[in-house]
Amino acid sequence: MSWLRPEAVARLKQWRETMIGTAVTCIGGWIAFTSFGLGVLAGGVIALIGISLIFTGTRHALFRTDTEAPGIVEVTEGRITYLGPLAGGTVALADLREVSFTRTHDGNAFWRLTSHEPQPLIIPAGASGVDVLLDTFTALPQFDTGLMVRAVQSRTPTARTIWHHPAHARTLKPLT
Structure with a gap:
């Protein structure tokens, strides 16, 4: 029996x-303010580690969704793999040309990873292990994690292009 509600x-x-x-930052700050000499330095380093954990933890918390979908997402040696019950596939991070996020009218959400292959890799946002995509996509050049988090948090049915490979980005011709 739990003292907390399942939602909590x-x-x-x-x-x-x-x-x-937050706890690591507080401990580091306490060590830094109550010590002398190297203790101050050690406490400061511990506090900085805590601050970096707060930053990455907040990004991950905002990226996680409460929906569940079938399938497993794995990232191994620069390859993103989705193993689903009916479909799946793999794409190398170096081969990615476009990353987009789609939310349908019924609330389902999907990642669409386009490469040089004719079929894009479609990954449900609720698949197990999908949170590794956040860390994986940050390795892409000029990737905007803020845009990605806003797309995941938005409940509006839409398709958003999160990232284009700079060499394959669509260019608009000026109107004359």
């Missing part, structure tokens, strides 16, 4: 990395 437990799990970062 789910929310705490969503923000666990941020809470750990």
Whole structure:
């Protein structure tokens, strides 16, 4: 029997990395302010580690969704793989040309990864392990994580292009 409601437990799990970062920052600050010499330096380093945990934890918490979908997402040696019950595939991070996020009218959400292959890789946003995409996509040149988090958090049915490969970006011709 749990003392907390399941919704509260789910929310705490969503923000666990941020809470750990806050605790580490507080411990580091306490060490820095109550010590002398190298203790001040060690406390400052611990506090900086905590601040970085807060930053990455907040990004991950905002990226996570409460929906569930079938399938597993894995990233191994620069390859994104989706293993689904009916479909799946793999795409190399170096081969990506476009990353887009689509939310349908019924609330389902999907990642669409386009490469030189004729078929894009479609990954449901609720698939197990989909949160590794956040860290994976940050390796892409000129990738905007803020745009990605806003797309995931938005409940408006729409398709958004999150990233284009700079060499394959669409260019608009000026009107004359």
